[in-house]
Amino acid sequence: MDSGRRACWILTGLLCFALFTYVGCESMSSSAPVAAKTRWQVACTTGMVADVVREVGGVHVEINQLMGEGVDPHLYKASPGDVRILETADLICYSGLHLEGKLADTLSRLGGRKLTCALAENLPKDRLLSTEGSFPDPHVWFDVSLWLETIEPVRAALEKLDPAHATEFAERAARYRQELQDLHVECKAKLASIPKARRVLVTAHDAFRYFGRAYDIEVKAIQGISTEGEAGVKQINELVTFIATHQIKSVFTESSISERNMQSLIEGCGQRGHQVARGGELFSDAMGKAGTPEGTYIGMVRHNVEKIAAGLK
Numbered sequence: 001m002d003s004g005r006r007a008c009w010i011l012t013g014l015l016c017f018a019l020f021t022y023v024g025c026e027s028m029s030s031s032a033p034v035a036a037k038t039r040w041q042v043a044c045t046t047g048m049v050a051d052v053v054r055e056v057g058g059v060h061v062e063i064n065q066l067m068g069e070g071v072d073p074h075l076y077k078a079s080p081g082d083v084r085i086l087e088t089a090d091l092i093c094y095s096g097l098h099l100e101g102k103l104a105d106t107l108s109r110l111g112g113r114k115l116t117c118a119l120a121e122n123l124p125k126d127r128l129l130s131t132e133g134s135f136p137d138p139h140v141w142f143d144v145s146l147w148l149e150t151i152e153p154v155r156a157a158l159e160k161l162d163p164a165h166a167t168e169f170a171e172r173a174a175r176y177r178q179e180l181q182d183l184h185v186e187c188k189a190k191l192a193s194i195p196k197a198r199r200v201l202v203t204a205h206d207a208f209r210y211f212g213r214a215y216d217i218e219v220k221a222i223q224g225i226s227t228e229g230e231a232g233v234k235q236i237n238e239l240v241t242f243i244a245t246h247q248i249k250s251v252f253t254e255s256s257i258s259e260r261n262m263q264s265l266i267e268g269c270g271q272r273g274h275q276v277a278r279g280g281e282l283f284s285d286a287m288g289k290a291g292t293p294e295g296t297y298i299g300m301v302r303h304n305v306e307k308i309a310a311g312l313k
Helices: 003-036 047-059 082-086 101-111 144-161 163-192 211-217 232-248 260-271 297-311
Strands: 040-046 061-065 092-095 116-118 201-203 216-224 250-254 276-284
Touching: 040 082, 040 250, 047 061, 047 092, 047 144, 047 163, 047 297, 092 101, 092 144, 092 297, 101 116, 116 144, 144 163, 144 211, 163 211, 163 297, 201 232, 201 260, 201 297, 211 216, 216 232, 216 260, 216 276, 232 260, 250 260, 276 297
Parallel strands: 040 061, 040 092, 092 116, 201 216, 201 250, 250 276
Antiparallel strands: none
16 A cells, blocks of 8 residues: 555545544534433422422422512413423422412313422411302411422322432421421511510501411401502501501511502601601512522521511510
8 A cells, every 4th residue: 555545545534533632522412411311390489389399309309489579469461481490390389279270271272281280279278268259268378387388299299209318208208297387386476575565567558468477467458369569548548547557667578579658658657647667578479589598488487477576575
């Protein structure tokens, strides 16, 4: 073989080796994300729902939360991106009881062909509070002893999705349940320190009725259960009269609700000669910023209890 042909064969061999190496690297690169994707995709509506799934599922779930801090679930409309998240999820978890009102049709449609878990709709009916409408009050997470009952349906849904890790899910669920039982006791003790006559909580909308029942607090609000309707002048004036008459010292805003009505309430009290203070901002339908203590369910509850206890004493 002359030197020219030999050089040609050598060059061809080198090119083939380079191509083989490139293709092999490309295959490894493209398969890496698939190999790394060992967690189940779980779509969650609110932060409270996502926290239960995170605590029970641990490293086996990847949570895609639709509603972040400051988002009002009563008014939330799904974007095309949200619909894609829901359609590609292995499991969809939502609170239910019509909390995610504008998402109801989408969730119902997907529920016919996907694994779903409506946490609050599994709660004992005799522990739910009624409303003037056709749905129970959906704000069940404000009673920690009630919200901890949503752990079991999440555990059951995850076991159905991933039977291989059923034991781990059960252990994590039991541990989280104990943490919430301890939190409930802590909240009762903290709020019991407020003199009985001062245990009146005035908030932006009527989300705290379960809280009031669980921790012996009288609850008043400007708006009703849902934030879809506007508060009227009559409602605000009636609440102004109540606050001035009972000499309520503090009222509380909410992170997911406009402060406009609360400002009108405070100004109305001032016109009656009663100066009422802002007791601070509470988390109601949304938790705090991710990565902060208030961005967890336990941290959110503790924040609210601390603010309320300090504002009413």
